[in-house]
Amino acid sequence: xxxxxxxxxxxxxxxxxxxxxxxxxxxxxxxxxxxxxxxxxxxxxxxxxxxxxxxxxxxxxxxxxxxxxxxxxxxxxxxxxxxxxxxxxxxxxxxxxxxxxxxxxxxxxxxxxxxxxxxxxxxxxxxxxxxxxxxxxxxxxxxxxxxxxxxxxxxxxxxxxxxxxxxxxxxxxxxxxxxxxxxxxxxxxxxxxxxxxxxxxxxxxxxxxxxxxxxxxxxxxxxxxxxxxxxxxxxxxxxxxxxxxxxxxxxxxxxxxxxxxxxxxxxxxxxxxxxxxxxxxxxxxxxxxxxxxxxxxxxxxxxxxxxxxx
Numbered sequence: 001x002x003x004x005x006x007x008x009x010x011x012x013x014x015x016x017x018x019x020x021x022x023x024x025x026x027x028x029x030x031x032x033x034x035x036x037x038x039x040x041x042x043x044x045x046x047x048x049x050x051x052x053x054x055x056x057x058x059x060x061x062x063x064x065x066x067x068x069x070x071x072x073x074x075x076x077x078x079x080x081x082x083x084x085x086x087x088x089x090x091x092x093x094x095x096x097x098x099x100x101x102x103x104x105x106x107x108x109x110x111x112x113x114x115x116x117x118x119x120x121x122x123x124x125x126x127x128x129x130x131x132x133x134x135x136x137x138x139x140x141x142x143x144x145x146x147x148x149x150x151x152x153x154x155x156x157x158x159x160x161x162x163x164x165x166x167x168x169x170x171x172x173x174x175x176x177x178x179x180x181x182x183x184x185x186x187x188x189x190x191x192x193x194x195x196x197x198x199x200x201x202x203x204x205x206x207x208x209x210x211x212x213x214x215x216x217x218x219x220x221x222x223x224x225x226x227x228x229x230x231x232x233x234x235x236x237x238x239x240x241x242x243x244x245x246x247x248x249x250x251x252x253x254x255x256x257x258x259x260x261x262x263x264x265x266x267x268x269x270x271x272x273x274x275x276x277x278x279x280x281x282x283x284x285x286x287x288x289x290x291x292x293x294x295x296x297x298x299x300x301x302x303x304x305x306x307x308x309x310x
Contacts, residue, residue, distance in 0.1 A: 004079040006030035012085035014173035027077040112198040115143035122201035125226035146190030213260035217277030246283035267295035
């Protein structure tokens with residue numbers, strides 16, 4: 001089979017490597033243009049580009065695919081199918097229609113749940129117990145195309161967006177490599193999504209990361225997990241922004257204080273009252289500081305029982 005691959009971030013790397021390891025002919029790799037990064041703002045190649053170059057695969061980096069020239073370039077590779085994994089550019093209809101078997105997307109959710117840009121953190125934020133990978137034939141909608149294959153995995157209580165990302169990236173690679181030959185042979189047919197079950201995973205914003213202590217301990221814990229590694233949930237104490245990287249639900253003891261009240265300060269965690277329940281902060285970070293476990297954090301920043309997070 002002749003495949004063109006389109007992807008950009010680290011999530012797409014296991015899928016690209018899986019195709020290469022399976023001996024599949026990858027005619028070209030599409031990835032987003034190099035971006036300035038770091039203090040020096042030097043141009044940085046995407047993780048997918050670096051893998052492609054390591055394997056001497058031609059790399060194409062258009063700013064957009066809307067122009068007619070984009071169609072001609074893709075047609076020159078004569079792909080039977082285009083495999084897409086977190087590419088980051090919209091594929092217009094004139095691109096979707098080029099390969100005979102269409103464009104196949106590796107999506108990090110169990111569609112139709114969590115269509116859109118941020119399916120991994122939104123699943124954790126919502127308290128979902130399972131996630132997974134969907135292999136989907138793309139159409140002109142936002143993750144609305146028919147489903148070719150699915151595979152679910154549990155979301156562990158200790159998972160955050162970073163750990164679930166890595167798990168799903170690997171599952172996506174395995175499922176795509178298993179599914180693609182079957183799909184191209186015509187032995188499986190894509191099934192339409194049930195629109196009644198559709199939900200949308202909008203991009204995360206920094207404004208969402210501020211903790212509202214009126215919410216339940218369950219919801220805030222999920223917020224902390226979902227927003228790690230970006231943009232990191234935060235609160236304020238004595239006017240200083242404090243980032244919360246890890247937290248667990250704690251057992252309530254005695255009278256219930258006002259939400260945001262610090263109920264206990266110990267090496268194992270800083271317990272904070274929520275609108276419903278108690279949350280134990282396990283890993284924190286001051287502005288300009290490094291992430292610290294609660295015991296180390298309070299050694300350098302002595303918060304006190306009875307004070308408040310805001």
